[in-house]
Amino acid sequence: MWDYSDKVKEHFFNPKNAGAVVDANATGEVGSISCGDALRLTLKVDDDSEIILEAGFQTFGCGSAIASSSVLTEIIKGMTLDDALKVTNQDIADQLEGLPPEKMHCSVMGREALQAAIANYRGEEWKDDHEEGALICKCFAIDAVMIEEMVWANKLRTVEDVTNFTKAGGGCAACHEDIEAILEKVLAEKGEKFDPTAAPVAAREKIAAVKAPLTNLQRIKKIEQVLESLRPALMADGGDVELVEVIGNTAYVNMTGACNGCQMAAMTIAGIQQRLMEVMGEFIKVVPASEMSTTARMQDDCMDAGGRATQGAVAEVEQCMEQLPELVNIEVA
Amino acid sequence: MADIYLDNNATTKVDPAVVDVMIPYFLEQYGNPSSIHKFADGVARGLKQARQQVQALIGCEHDSEIIFTSCGTESNSTAILSAIKAQPNKKEIITTTVEHPAILSLCDYLEKEGYTIHRMPVDKAGRLNLESYKRLLSDQVAIVSVMWANNETGTIFPVAEMAALANAAGVMFHTDAVQAVGKIPMMLQDTKIDMLSLSGHKLHAPKGIGVLYLRRGTRYRPLLRGGHQERGRRAGTENSASIVGLGKACELALEYIEYENTKVKAMRDRLEQGITGQIPHCFVTGDMYNRLPNTTDIAFEYIEGESILMLLNKFGIAASSGSACTSGSLEPSHVMRAMDIPYTAAHGTIRFSFSRYNSMAEVDVVLKEMPGIVATLRKLSPYWSGDGPVANPEQAFAPTYS
Numbered sequence: 001m002w003d004y005s006d007k008v009k010e011h012f013f014n015p016k017n018a019g020a021v022v023d024a025n026a027t028g029e030v031g032s033i034s035c036g037d038a039l040r041l042t043l044k045v046d047d048d049s050e051i052i053l054e055a056g057f058q059t060f061g062c063g064s065a066i067a068s069s070s071v072l073t074e075i076i077k078g079m080t081l082d083d084a085l086k087v088t089n090q091d092i093a094d095q096l097e098g099l100p101p102e103k104m105h106c107s108v109m110g111r112e113a114l115q116a117a118i119a120n121y122r123g124e125e126w127k128d129d130h131e132e133g134a135l136i137c138k139c140f141a142i143d144a145v146m147i148e149e150m151v152w153a154n155k156l157r158t159v160e161d162v163t164n165f166t167k168a169g170g171g172c173a174a175c176h177e178d179i180e181a182i183l184e185k186v187l188a189e190k191g192e193k194f195d196p197t198a199a200p201v202a203a204r205e206k207i208a209a210v211k212a213p214l215t216n217l218q219r220i221k222k223i224e225q226v227l228e229s230l231r232p233a234l235m236a237d238g239g240d241v242e243l244v245e246v247i248g249n250t251a252y253v254n255m256t257g258a259c260n261g262c263q264m265a266a267m268t269i270a271g272i273q274q275r276l277m278e279v280m281g282e283f284i285k286v287v288p289a290s291e292m293s294t295t296a297r298m299q300d301d302c303m304d305a306g307g308r309a310t311q312g313a314v315a316e317v318e319q320c321m322e323q324l325p326e327l328v329n330i331e332v333a
Numbered sequence: 334m335a336d337i338y339l340d341n342n343a344t345t346k347v348d349p350a351v352v353d354v355m356i357p358y359f360l361e362q363y364g365n366p367s368s369i370h371k372f373a374d375g376v377a378r379g380l381k382q383a384r385q386q387v388q389a390l391i392g393c394e395h396d397s398e399i400i401f402t403s404c405g406t407e408s409n410s411t412a413i414l415s416a417i418k419a420q421p422n423k424k425e426i427i428t429t430t431v432e433h434p435a436i437l438s439l440c441d442y443l444e445k446e447g448y449t450i451h452r453m454p455v456d457k458a459g460r461l462n463l464e465s466y467k468r469l470l471s472d473q474v475a476i477v478s479v480m481w482a483n484n485e486t487g488t489i490f491p492v493a494e495m496a497a498l499a500n501a502a503g504v505m506f507h508t509d510a511v512q513a514v515g516k517i518p519m520m521l522q523d524t525k526i527d528m529l530s531l532s533g534h535k536l537h538a539p540k541g542i543g544v545l546y547l548r549r550g551t552r553y554r555p556l557l558r559g560g561h562q563e564r565g566r567r568a569g570t571e572n573s574a575s576i577v578g579l580g581k582a583c584e585l586a587l588e589y590i591e592y593e594n595t596k597v598k599a600m601r602d603r604l605e606q607g608i609t610g611q612i613p614h615c616f617v618t619g620d621m622y623n624r625l626p627n628t629t630d631i632a633f634e635y636i637e638g639e640s641i642l643m644l645l646n647k648f649g650i651a652a653s654s655g656s657a658c659t660s661g662s663l664e665p666s667h668v669m670r671a672m673d674i675p676y677t678a679a680h681g682t683i684r685f686s687f688s689r690y691n692s693m694a695e696v697d698v699v700l701k702e703m704p705g706i707v708a709t710l711r712k713l714s715p716y717w718s719g720d721g722p723v724a725n726p727e728q729a730f731a732p733t734y735s
Contacts, residue, residue, distance in 0.1 A: 009643075012640070012643060013647070015713065018712065018713050019712070019713075029715070029730065029731070029732040029733065030732045030733050030734070031732035031733065031734040032734070035665075036637075036656075036665055036676060036680050037637065038715065038730070038732045038734075039715070039732070040715040040730060040732070057713075058713060058714060058715035059713055059714070059715070060635065060636065060637055060677070060680075060714050060715055060716060060730075061637050061640070062637050062638075062639035062640055062656065063639055063640055063643045065637075066640060066713060112733075116733065126733070128733055
């Protein structure tokens with residue numbers, strides 16, 4: 001049996017707001033093809049204030065689907081529609097004190113039902129923007145469709161590439177055989193052959209990377225470019241990243257959407273940093289914008305008037321590089 | 334009342350008598366069976382006796398046809414890989430769509446390696462079509478592998494008849510009999526079955542012990558090469574305690590085979606009739622007239638299996654489900670899909686599987702709790718309204734799927 005939190009069990013055994021709302025004026029009906037679960041969410045919305053007065057659910061699904069539905073109705077009651085639209089699947093999972101990775105899609109179903117219900121209230125047509133496939137990476141809950149899309153979009157060729165772009169396979173590594181099978185399939189569709197010894201995208205790009213040190217403007221443009229390439233992966237999880245400021249070699253970012261407050265955010269930031277370093281061929285530090293004032297001050301201490309790093313900063317950078325010899329094989333300018 | 338275990342097709346309690354015979358092999362006769370000293374001098378005898386006890390249960394001609402393995406999956410892999418290694422020119426395999434993953438995953442893998450896999454479909458009651466089977470048999474087929482009884486529905490396949498047809502066509506025949514051994518009588522020496530897999534933990538022996546029956550004279554290539562154990566057909570130091578335990582379990586299974594087919598069957602029937610009589614919109618899946626005596630698989634329409642199991646668990650009742658959400662892979666049961674069970678029912682299938690340790694009193698407890706559990710969940714279901722399903726459920730509730 002799944003290792004469900006007490007909160008999941010509580011909401012499953014004693015669901016809140018079960019059943020359809022009488023006089024509902026908003027209905028959302030969605031299902032998850034991967035497990036066959038389905039949910040109807042009914043809302044009673046106050047027409048003047050757009051506040052959700054009542055919410056009720058009817059769910060055909062497993063324990064965590066019922067618990068996700070129940071907690072969703074609790075979260076959104078009393079919210080305005082605009083605020084409710086900001087509720088992410090991570091919020092639902094957090095309220096439940098976590099869900100097993102295989103069950104995260106139950107929380108996604110909750111968020112989608114909410115979006116569908118609000119669209120229904122506003123007379124809009126709700127369109128689902130993501131397709132779900134078989135779960136491949138259980139450490140980071142990445143499915144086959146997502147991996148396939150990234151392989152197509154970014155010309156990925158190796159398992160390492162897939163890990164760099166999607167996180168899939170970056171944990172226990174048990175899914176590497178499955179990832180190879182996806183690479184084989186997609187590459188065959190493209191008329192290429194999967195070669196497990198091929199150089200990863202990062203290394204291929206590195207060969208072409210500019211050797212001369214970047215100007216600040218070039219650096220900002222390049223960072224924007226890399227963030228753009230990572231955006232689809234983040235958005236597939238309901239999140240996004242926004243570049244706030246670049247000072248020297250430090251990029252300050254805001255993690256938004258589902259990434260905001262997500263337990264994985266730190267790991268995602270580390271992934272973005274690694275990717276930036278790989279592509280740009282220089283040390284880049286990625287820091288949440290919320291830490292800007294303190295870090296920027298420290299950074300100032302080790303920059304000279306021209307914004308160039310002082311000896312101390314160089315030493316620090318070199319020290320970092322030593323810790324990442326396998327991941328980033330680049331020279332410090 | 335103590336907790337009720339109705340998940341015996343998943344695994345079974347080890348019989349205390351089995352534990353008793355195993356203990357000395359941990360504490361006294363722990364020598365390597367190959368050694369020549371007093372810590373090992375009783376082990377060979379123990380293994381010999383166990384081989385004969387297995388032989389008696391499955392009714393094979395020689396005890397040397399018994400190869401001890403680590404589990405049913407190892408026996409299955411050994412059988413199929415042996416057949417294709419021994420006959421490298423034959424590139425086809427016949428199996429069914431409802432086999433255990435131990436067979437299907439291996440076949441998927443071999444398909445990638447260039448083998449042609451014929452997966453025979455089943456009808457709505459889970460039965461095979463023997464006419465189309467006959468047409469598939471040819472000199473290109475390396476092996477037929479068909480389960481004796483299905484783990485989910487208990488449906489029994491006519492393996493003896495199918496083995497005879499394969500034999501006549503010169504094709505090797507293997508059967509995955511992990512669910513059947515110990516539940517229904519068998520006499521392998523009267524059949525043309527070449528290989529058979531069984532697993533200890535399905536019949537009150539411990540986990541981690543299995544058997545591959547290999548008919549004398551069947552061409553064979555070992556999976557594990559190494560020492561001389563099992564006459565060189567399965568290298569690796571013998572799991573002596575478990576082998577002896579499995580022997581005892583087989584002896585007990587033979588002793589109880591009539592009990593299984595009368596008393597255990599009566600419990601299953603009472604539960605099944607009680608549930609289908611009391612609860613509307615549920616039905617038994619599989620071939621009701623040709624089933625294991627201990628198994629019933631019931632589809633409860635418009636609700637989902639994991640939810641049912643969680644509520645059953647609250648009442649101390651253990652069963653299992655063909656629902657997607659209870660499998661690690663989130664794949665809905667391939668057996669239910671193969672039988673074309675409608676999806677609003679397939680997700681709500683619950684398998685109750687009995688053993689000789691169950692009692693009629695336990696059946697009554699389940700019968701008492703089950704209607705409430707189903708009603709509770711139906712109250713939450715978008716397909717249900719009041720006392721029955723909504724009119725045209727599939728149209729009334731048609732969510733957008735992603």
